[in-house]
Amino acid sequence: MNSPSSPDPAFSDSSVPSNADKKRWRQYLADEQAEAATYRYLAERRDGEERDILLALAEAEGRHEEHWRTLLGDDAGRKARASFRNRVLGLLARRFGSVFVLALAQRAEGRSPYAQDPNATSAMAADEQIHEEVIRGLATRGRTRLSGNFRAAVFGANDGLVSNLALIMGIGATGVSSTFILISGLAGLLAGALSMGAGEYVSVRSQRELLEASRPTQITLSAAKSLDIDANELVLVYRARGMTKEAAEHRAAERMGLYSCDCDPSFSLNPEADAEDKRDEHESVGTGLGAAASSFCFFASGAVIPVLPYLFGLTGMTAVVLSCVLVGLALLMTGAVVGLLSGASPLKRALRQLAIGLGAAAATYLLGMVFGTTAL
Template sequence: MATPSPRGAENRGPDGPDPAARAPAPSAVRRWRRRLADEREEAKVYRDLATRRTGEERQILLGLAEAEERHAAHWMRLLGDEAGRVRRGAARMRLLAFLARRFGSVFVLALAQRAETRSPYRSDADATAAMAADERVHEEVVRGLAARGRARVSGTFRAAVFGANDGLVSNFALVLGVIGGGASPSTVVLTGVAGLLAGALSMGAGEYVSVRSQRELLAASAPDVRDAHALLRELDVNANELALVYRARGVPAAEADRRAAAVLRSGDPRSLGGPDGADDGGHDVVGTGLSAALSSFCFFASGAAVPVVPFLFGLGGASAVIVAGVLVGLALMLTGATVGVLSGGPPLRRALRQLAIGMGAAATTYGLGLLVGAAVG
């Protein structure tokens, strides 16, 4: 099927501008080559991701790759003999392709989602209206795939991010507080190590209890479909309470009646699994108590160790505080940017927000330590 003609260009044929009518400007040729290289890189990303998936997700990713290859063919037609040698895509697209080959993780899908969001085709007169619409649809498709991945890692990831951030902020604030109070370097190290161990153990235990409790609540709310086959055979087709099951789950009355009738006709007990006729997947979203506890413990400990490192290497006074502040600031920005990437938000804004919150808490504790130290002294 022929690709629709570009928007806003003059002297065009059915497949784009007529090369015989007017030679393209050098700037246009450079832009078309850049678009071609980026589309090829993007198709490569989706094909590499597809090799790490199975079933429906694999087919979706292959479909996206084929669409990007159609877009690449459009730029090839415009370039004609000007296509030249195969060029490399933009640096961010090459990085995305590298990550897809090495990891194939939810991070890559989140980055791909941002890449689709920044598509230039809506303002590019040489792109077709169909291509611009494709990119908008691709954004939603990748958003859906990324959401699946986020759901699979959300429990452990949440514990990891919160653990690292809490370790950084709380122990840095603790260290600055005792420094402000006039503590000796050895006391600072002892306080930092004690804060690391106490906080990591507390976070790990808290996460385990929290996740276990949440899973137990979900289990108590999950539909009980044991012996469902026998139950469906015994229900009165004309007067039964099966529709009430759906209404109790928030389904409107008319729709509940329709679903109840469909279940009775099919005799399929899987339709009783949830409000949308599916089994409850909340347990996968929450994660396991042990994995969340271990993740929280390890990441809190790693975060809490950062502000203590300069003191362990013999630094003291203002130099140790400055080095610790720089290390903690970089780590806070890294955790903030990671959350931004996974959430589909702007990484820099999330990083700066994390930095401001962490440094604000540490500065407050340092000020209080100065006041307490002055009062005690």
């Protein structure tokens, strides 16, 4: 396998690179420099193992830089500008360094052209694939922390946008006054926000209580010393939790202070790991009050958007069209954010949100026209 810094053998000494080749290589060089800088910026905001990993990624991008410098030779001094995506990524890394930046970096690594470029080594192409997985791993903890309250926020904003737009369009299609539409929209905003907040609080609290009820208690610590060793009920406890008989016997022996059990040492207790698992579970679920507050605020912020034209005195079809446009832009934004954080295509997620939201609003508008005509 070729080393990342060695020129590709497909390019022999007798070959003369074209201007297009040199231009492409200069672009690769600039992008590698920008990506290395981004990882260094991110490393400045972290410590410990995460910092070491990010600096190692920057070092790997530096090896890729040397490959393109070697191919360019004397032309390496002619600078190219990094791609717009990498420039934005570097700017965000300097200012924020959050999971959003890691998600963008993950997508950037996944779009590397090296696998199709004959002048990039196979080692470089493999590096880029591995880098995507490394960034995915670094972003996982941030995504886990966000997932609980972020889920409530996204659902709240999306529900506010779609439900209130649908309400306004459905009522507006019946031919009622703009004042009535405005009051209905504000009432829908308040009622929906309170309902979403209360619903999220109950939902998250119930989920956390279910997790607590499913986790083992510490009763075995106090009861173990009084159990009959020859008829050890602890084995049944651990088998009921899904352990094999051998693992259950080893765990029970530890609980009772007997460490002579000839079993796999990997069955040993690990309180630190159990505590970490518990923290991860609760981080991913979120807190009841946090989810309720996020849901309330984001539903209200979403639901107010379709009402804005009526708040500013617009009426008729002008207000309806402007409401649709404003909600459409907001749906595109929320869809793109969800796509970005999930590592999927932001454009596809944005268009999906737009289609679902405007489709629901169009359906209620048609129903409003039917009922309005019938009422007349």
